[in-house]
Amino acid sequence: MxxxxxxxxxxxxxxxxxxxxxxxxxxxxxxxxxxxxxxxxxxxTPAYVIEAAVEAARDPRFHRYSPTNGQPALREAIVAKTKRDSGIDVSVDQVLVTNGGKQAVYNAFQTLIDAGDEVIVPAPYWTTYPEAIALAGGTTVDVFAGPEQGYKVTLEQLEAARTERTKALLFVSPSNPTGAVYSPEETAAIGAWALEHDLWVITDEIYEHLTYDEAVFTSIASATPGLEKVVILNGVAKTYAMTGWRVGWMIAPADVIKAASNLQSHSTGNVSNVAQMAALAAVAGPLxxxxxxxxxxxxxxxxxxxxxxxxxxxxxxxxxxxxxxxxxxxxxxxxxxxxxxxxxxxxxxxxxxxxxxxxxxxxxxxxxxxxxxxxxxxxxxxxxxxxxxxxxxxx
Structure with a gap:
């Protein structure tokens, strides 16, 4: 054995x-x-973020367990930030604060995917996605787009990959590893395709503030009216130079967040309160x-x-x-x-x-x-x- x-x-x-x-x-x-x-x-990490962490470390309130789903003030700030940056209205009960973006990825697939479910993953893809899908019992169906396509998949490729076992599409723009950014029109078309076929969309938006030239970030959730089956993954790591602070989040329908929070309560519990207060300063502060x-x-x-x-x-x-x-x-x-x-x-x-x-x-x-x-x-x-x-x- x-x-x-x-x-x-x-x-x-x-x-x-x-x-x-x-x-x-x-x-x-x-x-x-x-x-x-x-x-x-x-x-x-910006100085004002560090100062917020120092103050939190001195406050006995943050020396104790806190809610698994995150400090209420941070979750409220994430709601406001999501409206500011993505134009999406969400409620506090749709937000779960996680130990970095990776835990948000893990939670999302564990919560949505059953054994045998297929997830369409445009390639090249971040190395963690297929492993997280496999841990949930799912199957990665990769769709490769090379440099001649600007590393962006087409609707025809996505449709060719869809089967009766397809449950979700992973959508990442801006992309790790390619740096590709889908246009607002491309994003809306892919969102409409997912909505037409009743698929979940798991969208990783952690690079939302890093676009160049004529490229603009467009959240697939805001680009697709009526898209309710969507999970947004994000965090402070890349935007605020906070990779080591380990604060991310997922935004999803309230029932999905409740289930993911239950999972997290049996794995890590709450994210470090000091790190959460640092993230609050980052998310609620200027850019x-x-x-x-x-x-x-x-x-x-x-x-x-x-x-x-x-x-x-x-x-x-x-x-x-x-x-x-x-x-x-x-x-x-x-x-x-x-x-x-x-x-x-x-x-x-x-x-x-x-x-x-x-x-x-x-x-x-x-x-x-x-x-x-x-x-x-x-x-x-x-x-x-x-x-x-x-x-x-x-x-």
């Missing part, structure tokens, strides 16, 4: 965190590694710090795309959101570099790490081989150095 359950043994480790951990281990050993792996802003970070991300985005497109065999579309570049490296595969001939993007990523000391995430983590994801949420100098090392290695 196996020591580990088959359910847990079947889970693949997070590829993005694995790359980041390996890069940090190499740096700790003295190697000058540049890490493009983790999707983590290099900025500090000035966010706008400042966005200026830096935009500058780095342009520099990264230009640098990657100068690498032989690389083709990098310009991302319109988030802080990732998803580069097509199929033209670089099967070629010999210093006695090594990478055949897959995983092999190429290993080669780049070992020879150039640059950490990137291979496309196998997000769907088909042949691509690399690089985060540009790091300093300008490191970004330029890392991209130049790749260019020199592969030239």
């Amino acid at each position: 196996s020591r580990i359950s088959s359910r847990i043994a079947a889970i693949a480790p997070s590829a993005t965190l694995a790359v980041d951990s390996k890069a940090k281990a190499l740096k700790a050993a003295g190697r000058p590694v540049v890490g493009f792996g983790a999707g983590e802003p290099d900025f500090p 000035d710090a966010v706008d400042e970070m966005k200026v830096a991300f935009d500058r780095r985005r342009k520099a990264m795309v230009a640098g990657l497109n100068a690498v032989p065999g690389f083709q990098c579309p310009t991302p319109k959101g988030a802080f990732y570049a998803y580069v097509d490296v199929r033209g670089a595969l099967g070629k010999e570099y210093a006695g090594v001939t990478p055949q897959t993007s995983a092999e190429l990523a290993d080669f780049i790490l070992e020879r150039a000391e640059v950490a990137v995430v291979p496309g196998e983590a997000f769907g088909p081989s042949g691509f690399l994801r690089l985060s540009y949420a790091l300093g300008d100098e490191d970004l330029a150095e890392g991209v130049e090392r790749i260019r020199q290695l592969l030239s």
